[in-house]
Amino acid sequence: MWKCVLLWLVSFAALAECPAWSAGQLRQETGRLAQKIALWDRAYHQQGESQISDALYDRLSERLARWRRCAGEPPRDERRLPGRGNREHPVAHTGVAKLRDVMALTAWMRDKGALWVQPKVDGVAVTLVYRGGRFEQAISRGDGLQGEDWTEKARLIPAIPQHVPAPLADSVLQGEIFLKRDGHIQGRDGGMNARATVAGAMMRKKPQSDIYRRLGLFIWAWPDGPVRMQEQLEILAGAGFTLTRDWSEPVSDATQVVRLRDRWLNQPLPFVTDGIVIRSERVPPSAAWRPGQGSWIAAWKYPPQLQVASVKKVLFQTGRTGRVAVVLALEPVMLGDKRVTRVNIGSVKRWRQLDVGPGDLISLSLAGLGIPRLDEVAWRAVCQTDASPLPNEGGTLDCFRDTAVCREQFLARLIWLGQRQALDITGLGPSGWRQLLQTHRFEHPFSWLALSPQALRLTPGFSPQRAAALWHRFNLTRRMPLPRWIKALGLPLPEQASLSLAEVRWPQLMSWNELEWRRLPGVGAVRARALMDFIHHPDVMMIVDWLTRQGVEAFADMSKAVNGTNDYSETPATPTESAVPAGGR
The missing domain is CATH 2.40.50.140 (Nucleic acid-binding proteins)
Incomplete structure (x- = not known):
């Protein structure tokens, strides 16, 4: 069963815009997808259970956001995050603007002052609060203003220092709790569902000490910290947050950013990433930070895998x-x-x-x-x-004639016999074969061998030069060895067995019994019987008779070996310029 046909209006610049649905259909599909995502979110937030991969969740969330825009609904953050909670952040999480390409990057970088690039670590965001040098509180990102209290579980994560030196004694830090990886190459390994693994560990009611040892922390913001980024990095490293210093690079132009982005996509990293983050040293006071308003920071994500x-x-x-x-x-x-x-x-x-x-x-x-x-x-x-009707499924011994039912398989036979491993008819691809088939009456897949240069010149789209070159290629096939013609006929013979027939003549093959066929490499009892059926099939025998009369050397002396009449009524043509067109119209 198929579903009802839903047509889409596609704009490639936006990679598909609004579906061409009625308002009712749009509401129905949007509502169904929103309900499903809500179910995934409840399992994710309440049980720490991921019922769908991070990557697929993100793509379906993007689809839901698009449908909501099409319905005129206000934008929402569709990316699944830990619940809103009731712990207020001392400093709001701003989020980051998303850059589409190098042009958007270049425009964003303009007039931003000193800039730094960091990997966009794929985990879950957190606020850490230190008072008097002691770790006091951890809060999940939530909606950026309030989150859940993760303090108890955060104390079990060795990567989170429980004490920090004086410069950080009374500070608020924002960062990413991530799943530690050893030599993770993002371009090769993908997301590994790392974000869901971390979120599940932080949201389960019963702590699991094993998973906490596998978690790391990347600090990406020190609100109201030192103005110079380099000073921030050194102080953070001295307090145990070394990853921030190790994976922060100063940049002055878009070329450097592009180079870092490509490098971090393809080199081993200690974490999963989904892009890069570019940030300016010029940051407003933390009191001015609001969700969705971080103009000094932007992300350029990797193309989705x-x-x-x-x-x-x-x-x-x-x-x-x-x-x-x-x-x-x-x-x-x-x-x-x-x-x-x-x-x-x-x-x-x-x-x-x-x-x-x-x-x-x-x-x-x-x-x-x-x-x-x-x-x-x-x-x-x-x-x-109901499903549309399927085309008829034929077999190796079907469709040697061009009929309405067989047109696709017949054309596929033509395309195959022209391939390099068969008769190597260069200069004629699928569209060329189709044009020949539409212009000339082909009684069987080798009727082209009887076409004259004049007939080829009359084929729409064939210049005199192309027609002459093709006639020459057609003519050359007459001298090709038997293994090539066996391939062109479609004989179901393994490659190694085909090569072993270089010194064998076609009349010998026709006389072989099952035991003789089974002596070939890769040919068993079933294959041997199939080969015998193929060679003695009436259509194949008549085609071989016709090829013999066309002067194909691989089938020479076949006139005494083939009995029966020739149902293929084309007039044999000799390979000369004066040959008569075969069935041209």
């Missing part, structure tokens, strides 16, 4: 062997540095298992070689409709 995209359409692609592959056409999304508009999900069986259709949201990541991969169906549309 997981993305959520809306399915626009389900496409079916038939290959040369008749197997149907399913491809999802998507709204455009950026995944890393790639613009992704479709994802191959494999077989029809897997598509049915996923039960994914237009309007659903899917989560994507990059597999090996940067290929987009569907990880899961992240959100399903409300309505369901």
Whole structure:
């Protein structure tokens, strides 16, 4: 079952804007997603249980925020955070502005004075209060004004000093409690769900000493501290907050920022990060700090390694062997540095298992070689409709003729036989084969061999030079060895076995029994019977007869080995300029 088709208006600059829904549909989908996120939040805040990965939660929260903007609702902070609590922060958490790209970075840096860059450590924010040199209180970020009292658990974290020297004796510090990592490479390892792990440890009612030993602390703000950043860093390091000094770098231009961002994405770090933070030394007094108003600090996040995209359409692609592959056409999304508009999900069986259709949201990541991969169906549309009909699934011995039912598989056969590992017909890709097929009557996948230079010149989009070059390439295939033609025919033979047939003639193959086929490497009983069925199939025998009369050397002397009439009625053409076009129209 598919869901009801939900069309989207896509603006790539904003990576998909508002869905083309009625106001009622928008309210319904927004409400459903908001309720689901609220359930995840309750489990996260009250039990310290993460029912969804940090990355997927963030992407779905961004989607909810977009839908709310489309509905005209005021903006909210959708990122899940520990509960609001009832402990007032002595200094508000401002949050950070988000920068989109280098242009936004350059504009933000203008007139900011001395600037520093730090990794954006991915954990949970906290306020630490010291009085008389002793650790007094820890408060979760909450809404930036009030949070939960984490003092009891914070005392169990070895990374939080219980005593600090005079310069910090009466101070308020803001920072990030994070999961310590050994040689974490963000570009390779991703987020590891570290934020949820930390939040769960801090919010469970029963303390767990094992996890606290694995937590670290990165101080990123000392409200009302020394004006010069370098002085702050040295004092913090002297009190035991060494990471801040070790991972803070002065910068003077955007080029340096870009270099640091790239370096920290790809070098080993002691924590998980999701970007960088740029901060100015010019900071207002802490009494003026307000949530959402930290104009002296900004973040430039890394491209997400997981993305959520809306399915626009389900496409079916038939290959040369008749197997149907399913491809999802998507709204455009950026995944890393790639613009992704479709994802191959494999077989029809897997598509049915996923039960994914237009309007659903899917989560994507990059597999090996940067290929987009569907990880899961992240959100399903409300309505369901019947699935569109599937194309017929053929087999290796189907679709040697160009019919309406077989058009896709027939075209896939043409594209395959032109590949380098088959007949190596350079200068002719899928669109070229399609054009030939639309212009000329192909009775079987090798009808192009009978096309004359004149017929090729009459093909729309084929210049005289291209037509002459292709005719030359077509003609060369007549002298190619049998293993190449075996591949072009689609004989289901393993590569190693194919290479071992270099000295064998086609009439010999036709006379082989099962035992003789099984002597080839990689050929067992089932494969041997399939090979015999293929070679003696009427369509294959007639094609080979036709190729023999076309002068294909790999099938020479076949006239005595093949019986029956030739249903392929094209007139044989000799490879000369005066050859008659075969079925041109």
